[in-house]
Amino acid sequence: MLNIGCHVSSSNGYVKMLEDTIYIDGNTFQWFTRNPRGGAAKELDMDDLNEFLKLREEKVFGLLLAHAPYTLNAASDKEETREFAKEVFKYDLGILEKIPGSMYNFHPGSHKGQGVEKGIELVSEILNEVIDENQKTIVLLETMAGKGTEIGSNFNEIRKIIDNVKYKDKIGVCLDTCHVNDAGYDIVNDLDGVLKEFDNVIGLRYLKAIHLNDSMNERGSHKDRHEKIGKGFIGLEAIVRIINHPLLKHLPFFLETPNELDGYKEEIALLKESYNE
Ligand code: FE
Numbered sequence: 001m002l003n004i005g006c007h008v009s010s011s012n013g014y015v016k017m018l019e020d021t022i023y024i025d026g027n028t029f030q031w032f033t034r035n036p037r038g039g040a041a042k043e044l045d046m047d048d049l050n051e052f053l054k055l056r057e058e059k060v061f062g063l064l065l066a067h068a069p070y071t072l073n074a075a076s077d078k079e080e081t082r083e084f085a086k087e088v089f090k091y092d093l094g095i096l097e098k099i100p101g102s103m104y105n106f107h108p109g110s111h112k113g114q115g116v117e118k119g120i121e122l123v124s125e126i127l128n129e130v131i132d133e134n135q136k137t138i139v140l141l142e143t144m145a146g147k148g149t150e151i152g153s154n155f156n157e158i159r160k161i162i163d164n165v166k167y168k169d170k171i172g173v174c175l176d177t178c179h180v181n182d183a184g185y186d187i188v189n190d191l192d193g194v195l196k197e198f199d200n201v202i203g204l205r206y207l208k209a210i211h212l213n214d215s216m217n218e219r220g221s222h223k224d225r226h227e228k229i230g231k232g233f234i235g236l237e238a239i240v241r242i243i244n245h246p247l248l249k250h251l252p253f254f255l256e257t258p259n260e261l262d263g264y265k266e267e268i269a270l271l272k273e274s275y276n277e
């Protein structure tokens, strides 16, 4: 079975996210734990959450993926920004302990001129402060496009962060197809080669989720602009190879394409049609 869903709006609560996912024929979803641009977390509505957890039992739902705000930068040169990142991590991971079967994805961050090595050191430090040995939630580092001073746009940088993390069973990677394309990896003509490199450098056992997006830009552009499935430089054929690849096909796939729910519904129908059970 293809495990697929999309990024849904969290503004109306958990039950609504489940309903939206059922509407588009998905069986998992990704959501922002708070406003993507940062800011305070909304008060958690326990009735809504409990109702959601009950409803989820009745449906077949895969692993869910929470996404930290874009503005979170654990590699920042500013102490207050790193402090904010730490607070957000702690708070969000606390909530996710109440939602079994969820993972937490974040952007490794931007080093802002301090250099990649320093950035890696700062992110790792915070991860070690916020990851608890007994937590159930796995924290995922997202592969990035390499815009500006972003870290995590090559597998070596991700590997170095993982190397520094103490509780390695609590850390994983979310591969974003638009980002890796924009970072320069040739997933269109050499998917096997890219996965081999991922395995050699990071280890495929760390790969826990895929952000399935086409890209508005050519490979190596370092742009990070998502396109609808089949409408960009990655193209439908390559995307169909990704969802069917024996090393990937069991993973949860999350669409982050520029769509409303009806557009996601169409993409999911198309991808299910192209999926070999
Ligand atoms: Fe992301």
Ligand code: FE
Residues within 6 Å of the ligand: 142, 176, 211, 256
């Ligand atoms: Fe992504």
Ligand code: ZN
Residues within 6 Å of the ligand: 176, 178, 179, 224, 225, 226
């Ligand atoms: Zn992106």
